[in-house]
Amino acid sequence: LRIIKRLLLIACMLLLIFSLTACWSRVEINNRVFINGIFVDNAENGGVELTIAFPLPNRLTAGQSGGGAPTGAPYSIVTKQGVNLADAYFKIQSDLSKEINWGTAELIVLGKAYAEQGIGPILEFAAREPNLHLNIYMFVAPRKAKEISIVTPILERFPQEIIRKYARSRNTMDTTLKDCLASINYGGDIAIPMLTIGKTTIKSEDKPNVTWVGNDNIALFRNTRMIGDIQSADRLGVMWLKNRMRNAVLTVPSPTDGKLMSFSLSRTQTKIKPIWDTDAYRFRVTVNAQFMLISSESSIDVKAPEEMKKVESVLEKEIQSRMEGAFKKSKQIGADNYQLGEYLKIYYPSKWKKIKADWQREYQNKAMLETIVDVKIRRNGAEKKPIWIQISNRR
Amino acid sequence: LRRGKIKLKQTGIPSANGGTGEAAKAGSHFSNNRITSEGQRKDLSPVDRLPAHSVGYELGERLDWFRLELERCSDAIFHPFVAQGSLHCVLIYMKGMTDVDMFQETVLKGILSSGNTECATDLIRRMVEFQQVAVMSFKQETEVDKSLEAVLDGHILLMFDGEPNMLLFPFSKMEKRSVSEPFSENVVRGPRDSFIEDIQTNLTLLRRRIKSSSLKTEELHYGLHTKTTVYLVYMEGICEPRLINEVKSRLSRIDLDGVLGSSYIEEYIEDNPYSPFPQMQYTERPDTLAGSLLEGRIAIMVDGTPIQIMAPVTLIMFLHSAEDYYQRFYQSTWIRWLRYMFMAVSLLMPSFYIAISTFHPEMLPRNLLLAVSAAREITPFPALVEALFLELMFEVLREGALRAPKPVGQSISIVGGLVIGQAAVQAGIVSAPMVIIVSVTGIASFVIPHFDFGLSLRLLRFPIMILAGTMGLIGIVISMILISMHLITLRSFGTPYLSPLTPFWPEDFKDVAIRAPWWAMDKRPSLYGKKNRKRADAILRPSLPGEEEGD
Numbered sequence: 003l004r005i006i007k008r009l010l011l012i013a014c015m016l017l018l019i020f021s022l023t024a025c026w027s028r029v030e031i032n033n034r035v036f037i038n039g040i041f042v043d044n045a046e047n048g049g050v051e052l053t054i055a056f057p058l059p060n061r062l063t064a065g066q067s068g069g070g071a072p073t074g075a076p077y078s079i080v081t082k083q084g085v086n087l088a089d090a091y092f093k094i095q096s097d098l099s100k101e102i103n104w105g106t107a108e109l110i111v112l113g114k115a116y117a118e119q120g121i122g123p124i125l126e127f128a129a130r131e132p133n134l135h136l137n138i139y140m141f142v143a144p145r146k147a148k149e150i151s152i153v154t155p156i157l158e159r160f161p162q163e164i165i166r167k168y169a170r171s172r173n174t175m176d177t178t179l180k181d182c183l184a185s186i187n188y189g190g191d192i193a194i195p196m197l198t199i200g201k202t203t204i205k206s207e208d209k210p211n212v213t214w215v216g217n218d219n220i221a222l223f224r225n226t227r228m229i230g231d232i233q234s235a236d237r238l239g240v241m242w243l244k245n246r247m248r249n250a251v252l253t254v255p256s257p258t259d260g261k262l263m264s265f266s267l268s269r270t271q272t273k274i275k276p277i278w279d280t281d282a283y284r285f286r287v288t289v290n291a292q293f294m295l296i297s298s299e300s301s302i303d304v305k306a307p308e309e310m311k312k313v314e315s316v317l318e319k320e321i322q323s324r325m326e327g328a329f330k331k332s333k334q335i336g337a338d339n340y341q342l343g344e345y346l347k348i349y350y351p352s353k354w355k356k357i358k359a360d361w362q363r364e365y366q367n368k369a370m371l372e373t374i375v376d377v378k379i380r381r382n383g384a385e386k387k388p389i390w391i392q393i394s395n396r397r
Numbered sequence: 398l399r400r401g402k403i404k405l406k407q408t409g410i411p412s413a414n415g416g417t418g419e420a421a422k423a424g425s426h427f428s429n430n431r432i433t434s435e436g437q438r439k440d441l442s443p444v445d446r447l448p449a450h451s452v453g454y455e456l457g458e459r460l461d462w463f464r465l466e467l468e469r470c471s472d473a474i475f476h477p478f479v480a481q482g483s484l485h486c487v488l489i490y491m492k493g494m495t496d497v498d499m500f501q502e503t504v505l506k507g508i509l510s511s512g513n514t515e516c517a518t519d520l521i522r523r524m525v526e527f528q529q530v531a532v533m534s535f536k537q538e539t540e541v542d543k544s545l546e547a548v549l550d551g552h553i554l555l556m557f558d559g560e561p562n563m564l565l566f567p568f569s570k571m572e573k574r575s576v577s578e579p580f581s582e583n584v585v586r587g588p589r590d591s592f593i594e595d596i597q598t599n600l601t602l603l604r605r606r607i608k609s610s611s612l613k614t615e616e617l618h619y620g621l622h623t624k625t626t627v628y629l630v631y632m633e634g635i636c637e638p639r640l641i642n643e644v645k646s647r648l649s650r651i652d653l654d655g656v657l658g659s660s661y662i663e664e665y666i667e668d669n670p671y672s673p674f675p676q677m678q679y680t681e682r683p684d685t686l687a688g689s690l691l692e693g694r695i696a697i698m699v700d701g702t703p704i705q706i707m708a709p710v711t712l713i714m715f716l717h718s719a720e721d722y723y724q725r726f727y728q729s730t731w732i733r734w735l736r737y738m739f740m741a742v743s744l745l746m747p748s749f750y751i752a753i754s755t756f757h758p759e760m761l762p763r764n765l766l767l768a769v770s771a772a773r774e775i776t777p778f779p780a781l782v783e784a785l786f787l788e789l790m791f792e793v794l795r796e797g798a799l800r801a802p803k804p805v806g807q808s809i810s811i812v813g814g815l816v817i818g819q820a821a822v823q824a825g826i827v828s829a830p831m832v833i834i835v836s837v838t839g840i841a842s843f844v845i846p847h848f849d850f851g852l853s854l855r856l857l858r859f860p861i862m863i864l865a866g867t868m869g870l871i872g873i874v875i876s877m878i879l880i881s882m883h884l885i886t887l888r889s890f891g892t893p894y895l896s897p898l899t900p901f902w903p904e905d906f907k908d909v910a911i912r913a914p915w916w917a918m919d920k921r922p923s924l925y926g927k928k929n930r931k932r933a934d935a936i937l938r939p940s941l942p943g944e945e946e947g948d
Contacts, residue, residue: 005671019868019875028869030780031754032773036766059771105759106766133759 003256029101034060036106036232037164039173040149042124042164043113045083050116050123052090053081053148054102055162060157060269075150079151079162087127104133108166110140110179114146117221119184122190125226128179136180139169140229142196148197154212156204165197165215170250174217175241186346187361190226191337193240195219222264224337224362239324241339245272254320256300256313262299265293265317268380278353284366285342286372289321294381301390304382318375329371336366342383417774452541456558460487462541473548474671482507484520496552504555504566521562535926537562546624570593576602579681580703581848585721591681596700598624602683603630603698611635612621614698617648625699630686635693635921643890644695644708659699659706666708668888673856675849676889678710685719692921695890709892712884713909715850716740722914729912736844743841744854747784747874748865750834755780755821756869768830775825781866783827788862792855796838897922914938 041053061076080098084090095102110128112121143150143358153161169176174195185192196219201211219231220240232240241247253264270291277284296302303309332339347354357364381389452462460475467473467489476488486508490497508520521537538544538560548554577596579591592599600614615629629648631641647666656662659679667676680686681701681703686696689707698705717735721729753760753767761769776783794813798806818836821827838858845851857880864872887894897905905922907913916937919931 019864019872027778029757029775031758031766031770032776034758034770036758036763057767059767062767097672103758105757107761108763135759165786175645217879 024182027215028377029103031074033100035098035100036103038106038108038160039151039165040080040107040110041143041151042087042111044115044119044146047082047215049085049291050090051148051149052087052094052121055079055151055160057160057373061370070149076191077143077150081148087123090300091127100166100304104131105135107134107138108162109138111118111147111150111165111192112140112142114143114145114228116147116193117142117223120225120227121223123240125179125182125186129183130349136183136297137178139166140177140179140182140194141165141169142194144197149213150197150215152213153199153215154204155205161215168197168217169195170373172241172246174237175220175244175246177320177328185341186226188338188341190223190361191224191332191339192223193232193244193339194221196221196226196231199293222332222335222337222339223336224339229337230331230335232328236324236327236331239321239326239328240324240340242270242272242321243274243287243328245274247272251296252317252320254313256298256302257316258302259300259310261297261300263313264297264300265379266296267304268292268294274342274345276342278346278350280368281348282368283342284370284372285345286374287325289325289375290378291317291321291375292378293317295379295383298388299390301388301394303391309345310379314377314379315376317379321375321377322373325373326371329369333366333369336362338362338365338369340368371380433863436896443906454559454561456487456556459541459556460565462490463545466545480520487556489548489554490554490568491548491551494569494571495553495872496568497553500553500566500568504553520557520561521560521564522874537563538565539563550624559848564631573598582680582682582719582722582846584723585717587719588682590682590683590701591717592683592686592705594701594703596698597704599683599698600628600702601701602631603686603690606683606687607632612690617664619651619653620656621654623655623657623664623701627656627662628698630690630696632690632693635691636695637693638708640693640695640890642738644697648697656699656701658702659697659704662699663706668890672887672893673853674712674884674887675715675847675853676887676894677706677708677715678847679704679706679849682719688719688722709888710894710895711889711892711896712850713898715847716845717908718846720846722915726912726914733912735844739841739844740854743838744843744858745873746838746841746863746879747788747834748861748876748890749859751780751784751862752865752869752873755866769828772828772830776828777826779866781862783831784835784862784866785859787827787831788858789839791835791839845890 037054037056041055043051043053045051055077056079057077058075062076080094082090082093082097083175084093084355091102095227110124112124141150150165150256151161153164155161155164158164158167167175175193177192177194182192182194195217195243198216200214200216203210204212204214218237220237221228222230222232238247238250238252240252247267247270251264251265252267253262255261256263270289273288275288277285277286298304302313328340338361343365345355347358399679407455441637452459460477464475467475472492472494474488474490474492478486478488480486511786528613536547538547541563544554544563544565547565549903551567553566553568555564555566557563573595574593576590576591580637580787582591590602592602604612610633611633613631613633616626617629619627627648629644644666648662651662651665651783653661653665663677664670669676678929680689686705686707690696694707694709696705696707716733718732720734724732754773758766758770772778778786792808797813798810801809818832822829842851842855845854857876861876863874864876865873868875884895885893885899893900896902897909902923904920907918908922916939919932921932923930
């Protein structure tokens with residue numbers, strides 16, 4: 003009898019478990035559609051145009067047995083317009099035979115017009131949807147976001163993969179949804195990388211004039227609205243300021259004969275220390291970078307330390323000017339796009355509280371940048387002397 | 398010898414009155430021994446016996462009693478003869494269990510050929526006092542029921558007319574398997590002998606390894622009809638006396654009519670009879686048994702089975718193999734970690750697959766997700782049903798291959814593997830990832846060196862799978878919580894089942910997290926008692942000879 007009692011107790015406990023919320027959210031993997039990318043545009047009628055891109059697993063060759071070879075691209079997109087994002091999402095979902103799973107989304111691409119109007123709605127939607135991961139990358143399209151979704155993948159299986167890799171391998175800034183949401187605390191000022199789009203003919207593709215995507219500018223936002231962008235050269239400055247720099251190639255003229263030398267970045271670190279002066283907020287940015295010589299047209303002796311010191315200082319100036327360019331731009335538009343305010347908050351928490359509400363104006367008027375750049379050229383490559391010197395010596 | 402200690406058997410020949418008298422001496426726990434309490438167990442007895450004490454000393458009377466008892470026992474032989482002209486004798490023995498030729502050579506010749514006529518008493522006295530029989534040990538017995546026990550155990554009974562003492566000669570002969578390689582606990586480097594069915598041989602195998610008078614073997618008998626010999630084996634001075642007493646008191650509760658294997662005993666003395674986990678370790682290896690005795694554990698050896706049981710046991714011990722102690726310690730440690738990891742795989746892999754693929758697909762790397770998704774595109778069943786189906790097929794295959802006659806077993810596994818692995822995937826009934834998961838799980842469960850523990854995990858896999866299929870990762874977490882709750886409360890003869898992890902005994906980790914080299918394991922595990930833990934005097938790490946002694 004005691005056993006029966008105990009069994010009943012266990013059965014009751016198990017039944018209680020079934021009242022947990024997760025129990026009924028079971029969806030088989032083949033009844034889901036896994037979103038790759040989310041593309042948001044303005045619609046003509048003032049609403050939103052939502053485009054989602056997803057892979058088609060039944061057209062992927064892996065794991066298939068029997069049947070003919072799959073035809074067509076293994077991915078597709080669906081576009082719907084709605085009065086807001088949720089409306090557009092619902093319209094897409096009601097047309098699809100499978101359930102949308104946001105959990106696998108990798109990037110959100112915002113149309114330029116949409117970004118200029120303000121990215122508040124998408125941030126709200128993304129923050130509320132529990133399945134959407136916070137570390138998905140944000141991008142701004144040069145025109146319409148939907149154009150980006152039909153880029154031709156060459157090295158990847160899916161178009162979105164290409165764009166995601168830009169951020170992942172730090173070819174450009176990697177601004178995530180989390181960064182955007184965090185920036186709301188500082189007035190919604192953020193820097194989101196922009197893509198470029200063009201038509202080109204690629205040998206491997208049948209059709210001419212396929213869409214080609216690259217990355218170039220960085221869009222600057224103020225109060226969640228895009229109001230400007232930073233051009234290519236200063237883009238690196240943004241990444242240095244945000245300590246997101248990983249790989250870059252800098253080409254500078256040699257200090258001896260003005261011929262070009264190219265250096266690739268092997269390691270860099272940025273430290274920022276704010277100094278709260280009465281009339282200014284000075285941000286002391288210390289960059290320690292190590293470079294590797296990848297090509298030299300100059301006849302400079304790369305083995306001579308004193309010569310290379312000069313080259314190093316040229317590189318230092320180059321980095322400094324880029325960071326300053328990026329900083330100047332953000333001051334111009336009066337937005338703390340690089341979240342420098344965060345350092346003030348950490349170092350001067352009590353003072354920060356007073357100026358917090360007025361930070362954007364304070365930033366525009368009183369923020370100053372001090373850059374200390376230390377560049378070391380660590381490696382010269384496998385060659386001791388440039389070919390030019392060897393040739394001239396022979397003569 | 399200390400009082401209450403059992404005299405060790407010196408030869409392989411069991412004594413006539415068995416453990417009855419001796420076990421009764423062994424302690425109060427054994428007063429309730431099967432044989433002594435037989436009088437109260439009439440209800441279970443197949444024959445309504447004549448009370449043994451009412452049988453007189455007359456040969457005829459005794460013979461009648463024996464004939465009645467052994468009625469319709471076609472293998473009982475009654476052999477009356479007349480010795481020295483006038484002395485009427487009867488031999489009773491069981492055909493096939495006794496070595497009659499030897500008996501004739503050594504005993505019967507002596508009795509028949511002794512010239513002068515003497516009465517039975519003189520004859521017995523001559524044999525007993527002057528050792529004039531070439532038999533090492535024989536017993537005198539006056540009670541007929543005890544004699545009957547002995548006859549059924551393979552002794553030859555010699556009765557004389559008008560003489561109260563009967564003689565019992567231990568001429569038992571037994572067909573037994575020779576010592577062979579272990580069936581389930583194979584090692585690459587290490588001894589290859591294993592226990593057989595005969596307990597005396599088994600005891601010899603053990604005694605050969607531990608040549609110490611501290612190795613105590615207490616003889617007990619269980620089973621109203623089988624009268625199975627059971628030895629309680631331990632190292633005196635190493636084994637905690639409390640443990641010995643606990644085992645004895647639990648053993649004293651046993652009351653059953655037949656013991657055909659060690660599990661009969663095991664199920665009677667377990668701590669938690671409803672637990673799915675084994676609470677005693679079995680082994681068929683004498684070296685494993687000896688090793689565990691030296692650690693301070695206690696063993697129960699049962700006649701008629703090569704499987705001996707040991708207690709206490711912890712979960713970690715089920716993941717250790719005898720091989721660990723014979724290989725080098727780096728390799729052993731690595732293999733151990735492998736086992737620990739794959740124990741989890743064997744228990745949880747299908748459940749994780751079900752939970753993640755149906756509830757949390759975004760947890761998978763995206764290419765894997767797409768591969769799984771593509772493979773599942775055409776499968777008709779939900780992941781849970783698919784997994785249950787495949788796991789069931791795998792279990793059936795395993796059981797089938799195990800039970801089938803040996804030549805057929807091979808073909809079962811081949812056909813089963815082909816049918817399930819190839820055809821089912823090609824037909825689109827199951828998905829390829831699921832086949833991979835199930836096979837990995839199956840292989841992982843073979844990594845567990847102890848079959849009974851592996852069985853527990855195989856069994857627990859199914860409820861976890863169902864929970865995972867209905868509740869996702871929450872289901873797995875709940876099942877893990879339930880299992881760990883059970884494991885934490887589980888004890889094996891007072892030793893916490895999860896020790897030395899819970900409770901945390903860091904010094905025992907030398908034989909858990911790693912397999913420390915032998916010279917570093919200078920202390921016995923504290924599992925079974927803190928006393929007398931020293932194994933060696935100091936850490937005797939081998940080293941090169943120092944400079945002063947170098948050549």
